[in-house]
Amino acid sequence: MASGRVINLARFLGRAAEPAAAAQSSALQYSTVGGVAAYKLPDLPYDHSALEPVISGEIMELHHKKHHAAYVTNLNKALEEYADAESNKDLQKMISLQSAINFNGGGHINHDIFWTNLCPEKDAAPPSGELLAAIEAKWGSLEKFTATFSAKTAAVQGSGWGWLGLNKETKALEIATCANQDPLAAKGLVPLLGIDVWEHAYYLQYKNVRPDYLKAIWKVVNWENVAQRYKAAKA
Amino acid sequence: MARKISYMNLFVIVAAAASALLACSAQAQIQQVALPYALDALEPEIDNATMNFHYGTHYATYVNNTLAALKNATDSGVRLPVATSNLTALISSIKRLPSPLNTTIRNQGGGAWNHALYFKHLTPPGSPATQSTAISAPLRDAINANFGSVDNMTAALSAAAGKVFGSGWAWLCYTGNSSADLAITTTPNQDNPLMGQLPGAPAVSAVGCTPILGIDVWEHAYYLKHGPKRPAYLEAFWKVLNWQQVSKNYDSAVQGLELDLSEAAPRALEAPSKAVSAGSSSSGSAGFGAMAAAAAALLALV
Numbered sequence: 001m002a003s004g005r006v007i008n009l010a011r012f013l014g015r016a017a018e019p020a021a022a023a024q025s026s027a028l029q030y031s032t033v034g035g036v037a038a039y040k041l042p043d044l045p046y047d048h049s050a051l052e053p054v055i056s057g058e059i060m061e062l063h064h065k066k067h068h069a070a071y072v073t074n075l076n077k078a079l080e081e082y083a084d085a086e087s088n089k090d091l092q093k094m095i096s097l098q099s100a101i102n103f104n105g106g107g108h109i110n111h112d113i114f115w116t117n118l119c120p121e122k123d124a125a126p127p128s129g130e131l132l133a134a135i136e137a138k139w140g141s142l143e144k145f146t147a148t149f150s151a152k153t154a155a156v157q158g159s160g161w162g163w164l165g166l167n168k169e170t171k172a173l174e175i176a177t178c179a180n181q182d183p184l185a186a187k188g189l190v191p192l193l194g195i196d197v198w199e200h201a202y203y204l205q206y207k208n209v210r211p212d213y214l215k216a217i218w219k220v221v222n223w224e225n226v227a228q229r230y231k232a233a234k235a
Numbered sequence: 236m237a238r239k240i241s242y243m244n245l246f247v248i249v250a251a252a253a254s255a256l257l258a259c260s261a262q263a264q265i266q267q268v269a270l271p272y273a274l275d276a277l278e279p280e281i282d283n284a285t286m287n288f289h290y291g292t293h294y295a296t297y298v299n300n301t302l303a304a305l306k307n308a309t310d311s312g313v314r315l316p317v318a319t320s321n322l323t324a325l326i327s328s329i330k331r332l333p334s335p336l337n338t339t340i341r342n343q344g345g346g347a348w349n350h351a352l353y354f355k356h357l358t359p360p361g362s363p364a365t366q367s368t369a370i371s372a373p374l375r376d377a378i379n380a381n382f383g384s385v386d387n388m389t390a391a392l393s394a395a396a397g398k399v400f401g402s403g404w405a406w407l408c409y410t411g412n413s414s415a416d417l418a419i420t421t422t423p424n425q426d427n428p429l430m431g432q433l434p435g436a437p438a439v440s441a442v443g444c445t446p447i448l449g450i451d452v453w454e455h456a457y458y459l460k461h462g463p464k465r466p467a468y469l470e471a472f473w474k475v476l477n478w479q480q481v482s483k484n485y486d487s488a489v490q491g492l493e494l495d496l497s498e499a500a501p502r503a504l505e506a507p508s509k510a511v512s513a514g515s516s517s518s519g520s521a522g523f524g525a526m527a528a529a530a531a532a533l534l535a536l537v
C-alpha cells in the first residue's frame with residue numbers, strides 16, 4: 001500500500017552525495033499519486049529535430065521518448081515497489097530494489113540535465129564571464145578544456161557520461177566520467193554539463209566514431225544553462 | 236621401398252619440419268576469426284549493416300588495439316607470462332600482466348576474445364546447425380541436467396541478457412563443477428568470466444568458468460535494426476545460433492582444451508565461396524604449407 005510519503009531520490013545515491021543530490025532531485029518534476037512520488041518525463045526545451053545536423057531528430061526522439069521515458073517508468077515502478085516493501089518491513093525486498101532505483105533514478109537525473117545542457121546551434125554562444133574565467137584558469141583556454149573533456153569522455157569504456165562538475169568543497173571545476181547511469185553527485189561534484197556516450201546517444205548517426213560525435217556536440221552546448229548551474233552550485 | 240634412411244636425410248627432414256613449425260608459430264598472431272558465412276547471410280535476423288560495422292569495425296578495432304598494445308609492450312622489453320599469440324591465455328592471465336597493459340588487454344583483448352566466440356557461433360538462419368537437433372548429446376544432457384530443458388536454458392539466458400544494464404555480455408559457461416557444470420552469468424563491458432574476479436568489478440557469478448555461448452548486448456549489436464528494443468534482438472539471436480559450434484565449444488571446455496578461436500574450419504568443409512576472411516592468414520598458411528611438405532617428404536621415405 002502506498003505510504004503517503006514522498007520518496008527523495010537522494011536517499012539512494014549515497015550519503016556523501018546527499019546535499020548535492022537532494023538539490024538536483026528536488027528539481028525533477030513529479031506529482032504525487034496515492035502519496036508516492038511519480039516522476040515525470042520532462043518535455044524537451046526544443047523540437048526533436050532542433051539539434052540537427054549535429055544530433056539527428058531520429059536519435060533525439062528515440063533518446064527522449066524511449067530511453068529517458070523508460071528510465072522514468074521503471075523508476076516509478078521501482079519506487080512504488082519500494083514503498084510497498086517498506087510498509088511491509090520487507091528489508092530484503094528493499095535491498096533488492098536498490099540497483100533498479102540507482103540505474104533508473106540516475107538515468108532520469110542525468111537525462112533531465114542533458115536536455116537543458118543542449119540547444120539549437122543558432123542559439124548557442126560560447127561561455128563568458130565567470131564561467132569562462134574559471135575554465136581558462138583551470139585548463140588554459142576553452143579549446144583545451146573541450147579537447148580534454150572530449151578525450152576523457154571518448155575513453156569511457158562501454159556506456160557512461162562525461163561531466164563538467166563543480167567540487168562543492170574546493171569550489172573548483174573538474175572533469176569527471178561516470179559509468180552507466182551512475183550520478184555524478186556520488187563523486188561529490190555538482191553536475192554542470194553532461195555528455196551522454198551510451199551508444200544510443202550517437203550510434204545511428206556516428207556509428208562507432210564516438211570522437212566525431214564528441215567533436216560535433218560542442219556546437220549545440222547551451223553554455224548559458226551551464227553558467228546558470230555554475231552560479232547556483234557556487235551559491 | 237627404401238628401408239635404410241641415412242641419418243643425414245632424416246636430420247634434414249626433421250630440421251625442415253621443425254623450422255616450418257617454428258616459422259608457423261612465430262608468425263602466428265591474434266587475428267579476427269574468419270567467417271564461414273557472408274556478412275549479409277544472417278539476414279533478416281541480424282542485418283547486413285550491423286554485421287558490417289560490428290564485424291568489420293568494432294571487432295577489427297579490438298583486434299588492432301590488442302595487437303598494438305602487445306607490440307608496444309614487447310618492443311619496450313616487457314616480459315609477458317604468456318605467448319602474445321594466445322588470446323585465451325592473455326585474458327586468463329590479466330591479473331599477472333603489468334599495468335597499463337592489463338587494462339588494455341581487459342578492454343581490447345576481452346573485446347577480441349568475446350567477438351571471436353560470438354561471430355564463430357553464428358550461422359545463416361534456417362541452416363541445420365540452428366536447429367536444436369544440432370546440439371550434441373553430451374551438451375544436451377548437460378543442459379537438461381542444469382536447466383531442465385533447452386527452452387528453459389535459452390529463456391534464462393535471454394532473461395539474463397535482457398537485465399544487463401549498460402554494455403556487456405550474457406554467457407552460458409562451462410564451470411567444470413561436476414554437479415552443476417553449466418552456468419549462466421553476465422559481465423560488464425568486455426569483461427569475461429575467464430578474467431576472474433577483477434578489482435572494482437561487480438561480482439561475477441561462476442567466475443572463472445569458460446564461456447561456450449555468448450550474447451553481445453552492447454547497443455551496437457542491435458541498435459541499427461532494433462533501436463532500443465533489445466528483446467527483439469534476443470529473439471532473432473536464437474535463430475542464427477550455430478548449435479554445432481556451441482557443442483564443439485562445450486566439448487573443448489570439458490576436455491580442458493582452449494576453445495578454438497582461430498581460423499574457422501578449412502573452407503572445403505564449409506559452404507560458400509562467399510565466405511569472408513578478415514586479417515592476413517597468408518603467413519600462417521605458408522607455415523602450414525612447409526610443414527605439410529616436410530611431412531609428405533618424411534612419409535615418402537617410409
